[in-house]
Amino acid sequence: MGRSRTQNPPARAAYHHGNLREALLEAGLAHLEKSGDQALSLRELARQTGVAANAVYRHFASKERLLVALAAEGFRRLGAAQHRAMRDARDPIQAMKLSGLAYIRFARANPALFRLMFDRFANSQRDPELAQAVRESFEQLCAAVAAASKLGTADPRVSVRAIHALALVHGLSHLHLDGQLADWVGDADALTESVLQYASQLRASTKSG
Amino acid sequence: MGRSRTQNPPARAAYHHGNLREALLEAGLAHLEKSGDQALSLRELARQTGVAANAVYRHFASKERLLVALAAEGFRRLGAAQHRAMRDARDPIQAMKLSGLAYIRFARANPALFRLMFDRFANSQRDPELAQAVRESFEQLCAAVAAASKLGTADPRVSVRAIHALALVHGLSHLHLDGQLADWVGDADALTESVLQYASQLRASTKSG
Numbered sequence: 180m181g182r183s184r185t186q187n188p189p190a191r192a193a194y195h196h197g198n199l200r201e202a203l204l205e206a207g208l209a210h211l212e213k214s215g216d217q218a219l220s221l222r223e224l225a226r227q228t229g230v231a232a233n234a235v236y237r238h239f240a241s242k243e244r245l246l247v248a249l250a251a252e253g254f255r256r257l258g259a260a261q262h263r264a265m266r267d268a269r270d271p272i273q274a275m276k277l278s279g280l281a282y283i284r285f286a287r288a289n290p291a292l293f294r295l296m297f298d299r300f301a302n303s304q305r306d307p308e309l310a311q312a313v314r315e316s317f318e319q320l321c322a323a324v325a326a327a328s329k330l331g332t333a334d335p336r337v338s339v340r341a342i343h344a345l346a347l348v349h350g351l352s353h354l355h356l357d358g359q360l361a362d363w364v365g366d367a368d369a370l371t372e373s374v375l376q377y378a379s380q381l382r383a384s385t386k387s388g
Numbered sequence: 389m390g391r392s393r394t395q396n397p398p399a400r401a402a403y404h405h406g407n408l409r410e411a412l413l414e415a416g417l418a419h420l421e422k423s424g425d426q427a428l429s430l431r432e433l434a435r436q437t438g439v440a441a442n443a444v445y446r447h448f449a450s451k452e453r454l455l456v457a458l459a460a461e462g463f464r465r466l467g468a469a470q471h472r473a474m475r476d477a478r479d480p481i482q483a484m485k486l487s488g489l490a491y492i493r494f495a496r497a498n499p500a501l502f503r504l505m506f507d508r509f510a511n512s513q514r515d516p517e518l519a520q521a522v523r524e525s526f527e528q529l530c531a532a533v534a535a536a537s538k539l540g541t542a543d544p545r546v547s548v549r550a551i552h553a554l555a556l557v558h559g560l561s562h563l564h565l566d567g568q569l570a571d572w573v574g575d576a577d578a579l580t581e582s583v584l585q586y587a588s589q590l591r592a593s594t595k596s597g
Contacts, residue, residue, distance in 0.1 A: 300566050300567065301568070338579070340586065342560075342569070342579060342583050345563070346555075346557075346559030346563055347552065347555050347556050347559055348559070349562060350554070350557070350558035350560070350561075350562065351555040353558060353562055354554070359506070359509055360551070370547070370551060374548055374555065378552060
């Protein structure tokens with residue numbers, strides 16, 4: 180505050196409050212995938228977005244605050260991608276499979292963001308925005324599982340099956356990111372599809388558990 | 389070579405060739421869990437083991453060679469832990485569950501080693517020792533899956549089910565390590581058990597897929 184650059188921001192800085200936050204998140208996500216979270220800097224982000232560093236600090240008090248906000252944005256985008264994928268399903272069982280494929284595709288397309296999301300997860304309760312993004316993501320999963328299992332969302336079997344579904348696609352994502360599936364099989368995409376199809380058949384055929 | 393310390397190693401350095409390698413791996417594993425792979429140094433390892441640095445370099449030409457050897461040792465220990473767990477099973481279905489629990493327990497007890505194993509996995513084909521440890525680990529899994537599914541090990545359904553089982557426990561391990569299960573449920577251990585029990589029932593009940 181009080182510096183001349185803040186009072187006379189460059190022409191590109193004609194952002195409304197919300198717009199600038201979105202632009203900073205967008206630039207942060209691009210930077211994260213390109214160079215990793217170590218190299219990310221608020222000053223560099225300000226330079227790339229064409230605004231003064233102080234304007235960035237008004238949205239994110241520290242680099243860590245930005246990383247947590249990026250993690251929350253990641254959970255929202257992952258949820259949206261799964262939601263889009265499920266719209267094309269012919270039934271709730273296939274919806275679970277398409278949602279799982281979208282999860283794995285998201286992890287492979289955004290590996291640095293995916294790792295950041297789960298790295299910051301442990302402390303998510305400290306940040307209301309991240310906590311809400313995570314909660315909504317889990318509620319969406321439970322709703323899909325309840326529909327596929329023909330169970331009410333309050334049924335205790337739903338959370339067991341939801342964690343089963345989550346762990347499966349989470350594990351497949353990590354195996355993909357670590358290059359393992361490519362080592363063991365010729366066609367990692369076909370294998371992923373087969374594994375999710377196997378889980379789908381199991382969901383459809385099992386009434387208890 | 390040719391340095392006086394190498395010719396006059398300290399008293400504790402009375403290792404045979406194989407013994408010293410084992411002692412260095414043991415010290416390396418302890419150091420890894422305590423301080424992470426960044427802080428690991430061959431010179432420090434030599435000091436802790438009470439031998440000259442040159443003696444260490446004869447076994448591991450670089451820090452990266454040591455890390456790859458630690459990853460291979462990790463796969464062997466994980467396989468041994470799963471093998472021990474399966475001995476107590478009353479049938480092949482329960483053996484899969486006990487093996488899965490042993491996998492998750494191993495990951496939680498050795499988080500730095502677990503992450504290192506899968507971090508180095510992508511390049512495992514370059515190192516014969518690591519490649520063999522990984523191959524044996526996967527063969528052990530496929531044998532257990534084939535027994536539980538009453539299928540021959542060459543049946544193509546075995547690899548699909550093996551990846552399903554692996555991804556499930558791998559995902560659960562990561563969710564545990566990232567502190568997620570503790571956030572969502574009161575008793576993460578009971579939930580893990582329920583999820584593996586659910587997968588067990590599915591394995592038992594499904595004939596196709």
